[in-house]
Amino acid sequence: MTVQTVHFSRGIPPLEAIPSTAIAEHTSAVLAAEPDRVFQYAPIGRHTGDQELREQLGKFHSVDPDRVFVTNGSLQALDLLAAHLLRDAVEPQVLVEAPTYDRAVQIFERHGAQVSGVPLRHDGVDLNVLRERLRTKVPAFVYVIPDFQNPSGVTTSEDKRRELVRLSAEYGFTILEDIPYRELRFSGTAPTRLGELAESTDGAHVLTIGSLSKVLSPGLRVGYVIGPPGTPHALAALAESTYLSPAPLLQVVAARALANGLIRENTEHVRRLLRPRHDAAVEAVRQTLGDVHLCVPEGGYYISVHLPIRTDEESFLAAARKDGLALTRGSAFYPADSAPPSGTVFLRLPFQALDGEEFAEGVRRLAAAAERAA
Amino acid sequence: MTVQTVHFSRGIPPLEAIPSTAIAEHTSAVLAAEPDRVFQYAPIGRHTGDQELREQLGKFHSVDPDRVFVTNGSLQALDLLAAHLLRDAVEPQVLVEAPTYDRAVQIFERHGAQVSGVPLRHDGVDLNVLRERLRTKVPAFVYVIPDFQNPSGVTTSEDKRRELVRLSAEYGFTILEDIPYRELRFSGTAPTRLGELAESTDGAHVLTIGSLSKVLSPGLRVGYVIGPPGTPHALAALAESTYLSPAPLLQVVAARALANGLIRENTEHVRRLLRPRHDAAVEAVRQTLGDVHLCVPEGGYYISVHLPIRTDEESFLAAARKDGLALTRGSAFYPADSAPPSGTVFLRLPFQALDGEEFAEGVRRLAAAAERAA
Incomplete structure (x- = not known):
């Protein structure tokens, strides 16, 4: 046996x-309504993504659509952000949770960062270790997956989130928060998104990376970044000389899936x-x-x-x-x-x-x- | 007035x-036949693209499908190839036609290359200048758009192609040929693809970058690389830690469009x-x-x-x-x-x-x- x-x-x-059948229906509806637009190039010139999708994502996260940038899946967002944040850094260091998402480390290293781990506890990174590290060297950015982390399952507590954001302001580093699993909470209460906390903290700098892979479909390859005004335009310039744009059809389908409640x-x-x-x-x-x-x-x-x-x-x-x-x-x-x-x-x-x-x-x-x- | x-x-x-209406029909047919597969992640582990699409592209270019790697549009192919070819190079130089496609230069520079132009004549690069340059320094690669070049319209002659491939073997550099417009010939006879010439030239190394943007649809974002056995796997490893994979749906639609004659x-x-x-x-x-x-x-x-x-x-x-x-x-x-x-x-x-x-x-x-x- x-x-x-x-x-x-x-x-x-x-x-x-x-929900494959429902997505297929949405796709057919989009194709019937606007076949010409979705098979042409997306507009160029600092194009930050399909307008309707950015509006829907803005509504979903209660942020201005001008702060949203759409990518070919959230891994591509990490790659662009690493290129953007590490571009002019000299011997840049990146701090990550240990353990963390392995592909993120590969990306940061490929862009020239020395990646270093801060031990992860049951409620987020060990803040004493982090503070010690910050006193020695301020990293280019700190990468965290604060909700149901891949690979550990750990969620960063509200208190630790507030302290992370405060430290970002005190030391002047960026936080990248990656939130693909955030909506999949089965019990308890969601702590505040780091990007939201940053809005009421002078000098804090947080970029949020989102994905529709776990709430709709990974095959659509729709990821996005939420950042302060300016970041989407900077990323758009970089994307335009990397892969031009994500496929228009998939963005429109995602927008409809947000708009009519499918997601x-x-x-x-x-x-x-x-x-x-x-x-x-x-x-x-x-x-x-x-x-x-x-x-x-x-x-x-x-x-x-x-x-x-x-x-x-x-x-x-x-x-x-x-x-x-x-x-x-x-x-x-x-x-x-x-x-x-x-x-x-x-x-x-x-x-x-x-x-x-x-x-x-x-x-x-x-x-x-x-x-x-x- | x-x-x-x-x-x-x-x-x-x-x-x-x-052909938006026809592509829309193909898309709906794919969605009806296999909705589950196209909305899930593509397989991982050195995944080089949708099997059916690689077979169709192999047939189209008369090469083994194992030599084909599918990308999110051909610009992404350039980005991955630049990362791949420049990874371990010290002070790498890249030679390009002058004039050439501006985004390609941006990509090569972002990956650390010093990009240098070889004057373009009515029938391809000035070979005397190129030979002179090769005697001084062997570049990491030479980038050419041999058919109806963007921006000049120039097509590299058969003779110059043979000499380019011979020089690749003599000096041991790679040629990247980018052929998005190759199928759009209105008169005259097409010279041989550089990659094809390389097959009968010992020691020559040519990578071909193709695109369906000009023969089917730019919005599908389907590009590809044809290289010697081994190159697709190396690119797949890099792609997996950059954006995972292109969207499965768009690849299957492209495969059908090749298979049933739409392209x-x-x-x-x-x-x-x-x-x-x-x-x-x-x-x-x-x-x-x-x-x-x-x-x-x-x-x-x-x-x-x-x-x-x-x-x-x-x-x-x-x-x-x-x-x-x-x-x-x-x-x-x-x-x-x-x-x-x-x-x-x-x-x-x-x-x-x-x-x-x-x-x-x-x-x-x-x-x-x-x-x-x-």
Whole structure:
């Protein structure tokens, strides 16, 4: 008998979280109404994105549409922002949460930054460590994923958010907040968006990166940046000599999906779909592994653990693979100068695509593998 | 009476060159057949593009699909290739035609290259100058637009192509050939694609950048690279940490448009549409301005001139603007170390969106402005 592998690997939405038929209908409606516009080039000359989409995103986040810039997915936003913020910096440093999103670190390094990790606690980065680091060197920017972080599931507390924004003003660095999972809260209350806090803090500088991948569709590749007036124009100039513009059709479809409530409805649907998966995952980890999780996420896709082992990560992952467990290498989520606590592996356990029983089976295999490796 | 401005400015397809209704029908068919796949993330792990699209592009160019990499438009291909080719180069130099496509120069410079121009003649770059330059320093790559070049309209002759490819092998540099206009030939015979010549030349290294913007639709943002085996995978790794992937939907639509002949038919249609515009433009320039054009294009969107003036470019463009002529600043098409012949301005005159009478009127105004500035 072959054992079905349990996939604790990639964080992509389950198909049932993507309203494909409704998006297809929207697309056909747009095609019928304005085929000419969507197959031509977008306007050039500091073009910051489809006007209707920027208005809808502005309304969604209660900001002026002139502060919104649309990108080919949120990773492209990170790439443009890194190019923009690191352009004239000499030996720039970027601080990130440790662990953090691995592709972000790759992007910052490619743009010449020395990336350094600040340990992440259950409620956000360790502020004592951060303050210490700021006294030594002020970074070009600090990158945080404050809501249901990928890979850890951690949400930065309201208090820590206020202090981060205050430090941004005190030391004069930019904060990049990346919020792809923010709308997927299953319980509790959302803390304030950092960009919103910055508006009432003199001298603070926050840029927000958003995405429709987790509330509508990843295939549409719609991401965006919210920044102070001026930032969208600067990014537009850079984008125009990188990829010109995102595809007009996909932007118009996204705008309609925001305007007529499809995104709101689908977000509700995804919350209902994922909440029991989240609850089952938290329960399974607690019951089977004990108190090794970094936090109880209350939203998003991920729960994560620091699991005590005695072998090295490589051997552990290989052994787990044989036991029918596909895991992502947790050390990849740490920048080069950081690591999980000694004697542990870091494991990201995505629950969004697994039902409670599958997740529990995965965790049992994990416990068995850890026991053999202890 | 207000004078209608004649726009000798941006090189975008006229709306009647984009088969919007047919593309819309293809899109609806794709949406009906496979809505789930096109709204999800594309696969990751060295994903080089939609399989069907790569097969169709491979067939179109008579190359193995494994040599094709799909991008978000061809500008993004240039950006990725620049990052790829310049990554480990120390004080890299890039040689370009002078004049050349301005955005390409911006991209190469952003990736750290020192960009230098080789004068462009009516049949391609000046090979004597190029050989001289190669003896001094071997560039990271040479960038050429060999068919109906933007901005000049020049096509590189078969002989010069063979010599370029031979030099690539002799000196060990890469050639980037950018061929967005190649299919839009109105008369004469197409010389061989550089990438094809490289296949029978030991040691030559050519990467081809293609686009569907001029034969199908710019709004689909489908570009691609054809390279030796290995290049697509290297580019895929880079793309995955830049923007993940192009939108699946647009790739599938493009694949269908290639598979069922829409692109072939539309290319024929565009040739029929633009040929009389080309002929009228060539005639108008000859009749009104005399022998100042760089070449008779035989295809593409552009004819260009070196027009003798006595004032400076800035004043000339401002005066022309007042006379109802919108022109692109020609010096922008020259890299920093190059310039049009002394005593002339370089002017790109796009004919693809103007009927013969409009173009002739524009050229008459140009002649009048030049007379006043002479």
